[in-house]
Amino acid sequence: MSREPLSVSDLLLCLESSELQELERVRTAINQQLNTDRGGAVLSSLVERYLDSSSSQVLLLLSSIREPHHKVLLEKLNEALTRPGNRVAAITLLGHLVRKQPPWVHHVSQAPVLPTLLRCLKTDGDVVVLVSAVLVLVALLPMIPQAGKQHIYDFFDVFGRLASWSYRNPGQVSAAYLVHLHAGVYSLFHRLYGMFPCNFVSYLRLHYGMKENLDTFQEVVKPMLEHVRIHPELVTGTQDYELDPSRWRCCEVHDIIMECCRLSLDPLEDACCPAPLPHLDLSPAPQDWQPISSSGSSVGKLTLSSSHIQANDVTWSPSSQCGLATPPPEPASPGPAPSLSRCTSISGVKCPSPDSVPVTTPSEGSHQPAGVLQVRSGVSVKEQLEDGRYLSSQVKQQPIRAQDETSLSQVISSDLSSPDIRPPSSSSQLLLRTSTASCDDSSTDPAPSHIDPAPYLPGPAPPYEPLFELALPHAAMLFIRRKTQDALESAAGQQQQVEEERSSMSPLKVLEQMIVHGSDAHERLSRRSSAGSRLDRSHLGGPAPQGEELQRSQLLLVHSQLQYERFKRQQHAIRNRRLLRRVINATALEEQTVAMKAQLGVQDQEIRSLRSSLSEEQRRLNQLQQDGRTQTDRLLEQNQQLLLQQQRHQQDNQQLQSDLEDCHGRLRELEAELQGANRKAKHAEQQLTQLGLKLCSSEQQQQQVFLLDQQLVLLRETNRALSQQLDEAAAPSWTEEAMLRRSAGNDFQRLKDCDVLQKQKLEAASHRIAELESQLARKDKLILELKKLLEETKSHSRAELSASESRCVALRRVSQTLQTEMLHLYSQVHLDTHTGSDTCTHSPALDAGSRNSPSTQDGYKPRPSSSSAVGIINGAVEALSSSSPLSASPIDSPLAVGSFLEQQARRLFGPNSQSQEEEEEEEVPAGSPPLGQEVEEATLLTGSPQLEPPPAPAADLELSIRQRRDELSIMDYNESLPEF
């Protein structure tokens, strides 16, 4: 970074080199640095460079700045604007950038540059600054229409300040500056009025309603108002709506500019008004040029010239005036013809309308020698011819470069051809532009005498004085009235009236005239200076007396104006291109329409032919339908006939069928008859055979009857014989039989009764049996239940018993253990005494038992063991701890002692052992009555242990110990029994 500024400054120095390749290289280098630049150092050095040197190369570089760098650039510009020394250069740079319309131009509205610019416009006193700033502002406004929201009153304040400034001229600057300023204010006025009509008009009303501003209004603003139409927004729009940014959303810059131009009545302001407004376009022309013509003496020719000039003027531009080769300006509206006619009418009436009568009467123009015009009258026919040509060319919408060239050539020729003539006048210049001939004639112009009043009066800028008057028409009018009173006395009264009524002249026009004057003056000056007379220069109103400074600043002003005009022209060119595109589109559409129409015709024809064929087809169809109908009729008829025939056939058929049925019926009857006859025949046959059978049987019966008669007779005979026999023997046996029978009957009766009785008894018995059986069953059940209950109770009690048994067992175990323990303890006690009395005898056992403590058997043993025994007997816990920890020493001994005790017990109580085997443990104390003393001692031992320890004397001790040992041995014996 530290190296870069150096290299940048070097590069910037190189930028001025004249070699093209080198220049290109440097430029790319700087561009690269710009792209990599982060802090904006390169950019700021570039800006500084431009502010110092106004280098065009730097300007070129700066105008190609891209988006992220614009902030730095704008900040830098803002910084420069705040420094008064750099202000002009900064504004120029800003103007260049704005006119270039970079993509980031809309950021200007948010950048601090804009307020700073506005502040400059409000506070600065330098005309150059003001003019260039106001032109920048005017160019900038359509690009940032949304900025109106915040800054609208700043714009209006600027306008108000500049208007009053240009009128009151507090800085006492030269009139030439004021002309520029006026033109700038005029442009601003148009812009503001075009963009924010409601706000602007309300501002004007407010601001110029005040008394102190009234004169400014009269002098400056009112003439401007005369150059605009009424804005339609004034009728439909509101102040708020105007400031709405969405209003501009679909507008481009040139659209806004066009919108502003459309409202202008000044042909210089709106050089490109569309066709629908030809009258408005053209009406200014007489305004502008009437005075010139009126200043002339011959009115008739003046009209001609004025119309001519107006026609030319439509295509005028400052660039063409200054001889710059630029693309052609917008072609003039295609309505010169009406203007011409109007002009002629004007020429007839002399004052077409109070508005259209121009006020401006340039002092020089007013004294413009009539001769010029008169001379020009000679050329007028030719001019008219030229006009016609121009008109035709305009109607064809041809580019008017040729015309420009001619005007250029005219300028050149005028430069060449009028070197030593008196100071140039605007009218003469214009005439020069229109015709070369007039230039030639101007040499004979006697004007110089008239020029005197204006150019020679004020020292500083004599040629511009009258123009200033023009810019301020009211003052100018007074001035003119005063100045030209004498000169115009000869003129007609109506012309005076015209002068009275003329309106203000466009400030642009004034500026233009001033420039023309300036250039003329400069040319002449240069001529003069070349001729060598220095004094003349001052007389001729050249800029020399003011010095280079003034000249330069004027040049700056002209330059900025020129830039502004160029900007306008570019915008117009853009618009033209759009329009051309639209025209091309329209023609294409037209061609398309024509083609479609042709297609339509073809299709029409087709339709027609199709229709004819359709009708033909319809006819044929009709014919076919008729044929079909006739055929159908015929067929129907045939059908009916056939139907009739069918009916007839059916009737015949029915008749035949009924006949057939009759025949069938008859046949059936006959068959029935036949069957009846057959039956009768069969019946008769049967009867015949039956009769034959009956005959046979009757014959047999007759034979039988005969036989039976014979038998009957025989039987009757036997019967008679037998009955005779019977009567002889029957009477005596009857009574015995009856008695027997009765006794049998009685017996039978008796037996029967007996039987009944027996049966009843049986029933009762069986009943009883059943009863008993049920009782038995009940008993059985009861028994079962009882058994179950018993079982249950058994199990119940068995469970309980088992529980108590287990308890018993446990208790037994407990007591066993307790006894074991006791035995163990006794054995210990016994051991103690034993070892005390006869250590020698049992020493081996002891040795075997107490291996752990072999060293101190003799002396030590008795005491600790006895004390331990005592302790245990006492049941005190401390004994355990005091005697030996956990009785470690006698651990092994009990076994040995036990075995020893067992041996002793076996030896002593051998026979007794068997008898006491069965005894229970509980019975042990009770079951040894012979050992009462020992028991006592034992109880004494356990019950009152306190008494025991004292027996220290050896004899008593020995005795008691022996007794105890005996007892113990018995106990031990008893105890040890289960262990066998």
Added chain:
Amino acid sequence: MADDPQRNFRSAYYEKVGFRGVEEKKSLEILLKDNPLDLEKLSTFSQRFPLPSMYRIHVWKVLLGILPPHSDSHSLVGGYRKEQYQDVVEALEVMRYINSSTPSTHIYLRMFQLESQVLPRCSETLPPNDENEDFLAISRAMEEIVDDSIDCYWLIKCFINQFHIKFGDSLPHLPKSLEHYLSQEEPRLLNHLRSIGALPQLPYSLWFKRCFAGCLPESSLQRVWDKVISGSCKILVFVALEILLSYKIILMGHTRPEGVVKFLCNIPQENTDAIVTKAIDLWQKYCGNPNHAV
């Protein structure tokens, strides 16, 4: 006996749809209302269904014979039991085997030894052998399950007695049986264990002699013991099998038998409930009708 749990035909379906223990509590209550309690029915129930915890101790006591089937004599027998306990404790106290600072499990051990006549002499207290260690482990677990010390002692005593009487013969066969089921369920794990030589070193005594006391947390353990008390020692095999299956991945990771044994002796206590549930499922799957499973 098999009809009674089916008294409500829905009970089978409850279990199928996952509602375990819906009907069990009610049917158990009905079972417990019988006056002479039917021990077979109770053991069948305990085999088939998980016991509700509020009746667990009571059922165990009945099944282990601590309480008689007749509910009338419960209080009487209970009194006997209590007195017996107190007698033994007092005797032990008198004999200085125990004092007030002796841990309860050691009291139980001494009591048990006393009752089974293997109480060593006070002077020859040896370091506890394996059998004693098993007893201590079981008693520690039982102490966690049962609050009352008398009940606890009786339960421990009867549990161990019954276990030895009933299953003393089948205990040596259990490792073989485990091997068999493991070969059916996960032969790869069996091969792995066999290959690293861990198979004979598995903690069989922890599993089968102590019935997982000290291995599983009590909440899971009591479900296993339900089955053991109600007459099945096969469940131990399946719990062991399920432990192996659950930690299969970890076990496959070990290559030394010591690591396997060490891990199995200290298995994580988190999801033992799930292990036991799966083990019971497996047990019911392999042994079919749990009525006949021993």
